[in-house]
Amino acid sequence: MNALIIIDVQNDFLPGGALAVPRGDEIIPLLNRLQGHFELVVATQDWHPKNHSSFASAHRGKKPLETIELDGCEQVLWPEHCVQGSRGAQLAEALDCRRVQAIIRKGTDPDIDSYSAFYDNLHRRTTGLGGFLKDHGVDCVVITGLAGEYCVRYTALDARQLGFQTVLLTDATRPISSQDFEYAVGNLRNYGVLVTESAKFLKN
Numbered sequence: 001m002n003a004l005i006i007i008d009v010q011n012d013f014l015p016g017g018a019l020a021v022p023r024g025d026e027i028i029p030l031l032n033r034l035q036g037h038f039e040l041v042v043a044t045q046d047w048h049p050k051n052h053s054s055f056a057s058a059h060r061g062k063k064p065l066e067t068i069e070l071d072g073c074e075q076v077l078w079p080e081h082c083v084q085g086s087r088g089a090q091l092a093e094a095l096d097c098r099r100v101q102a103i104i105r106k107g108t109d110p111d112i113d114s115y116s117a118f119y120d121n122l123h124r125r126t127t128g129l130g131g132f133l134k135d136h137g138v139d140c141v142v143i144t145g146l147a148g149e150y151c152v153r154y155t156a157l158d159a160r161q162l163g164f165q166t167v168l169l170t171d172a173t174r175p176i177s178s179q180d181f182e183y184a185v186g187n188l189r190n191y192g193v194l195v196t197e198s199a200k201f202l203k204n
Ligand code: VGL
Pocket: 008, 013, 046, 078, 115, 146, 147, 148, 150, 151, 152
């Protein structure tokens, strides 16, 4: 069974948001159409406490997009975004959520970031998504949403490593940097992720 995974289509990642992904809003009508072609739809929300360690503001003298080492892991510092309960953390109003069966919240631990919907960046804790999908008989996950070279990329990588057939739909995501996204796509292909377009699923 196929599952559609919609990553972080939240106000803060849309134009005008705190960590806007260029043209991130353009994918929403397509995400709404795609949903009807899947038996299971899951969405995620980046859901940070105030003072999350991925925020530049949590580190004296640091600015957004600088990097630091956090627990031996390179961490890009971000503007404050997707703070728990804020408007910026809400799923986009235009996203149809009627068929979304589960919403996974990630990035909730103040001390570590979580790009992937399955694990934090050091793979210390699971979000439970892998078990949820397996319990529902899912063997193929189709990944969409924002941002292409961060949360979408690492969700696809973990899905593959958990043994799911994994598909990334390039027309149903947008990156922060198209150059970084191209690199990410090459890397995902090497790991066995199928990189294709939505038309493949809109037919049936
Ligand atoms: C994301 C940066 C920081 C994402 C989340 O959803 O891709 N990117 N937090």
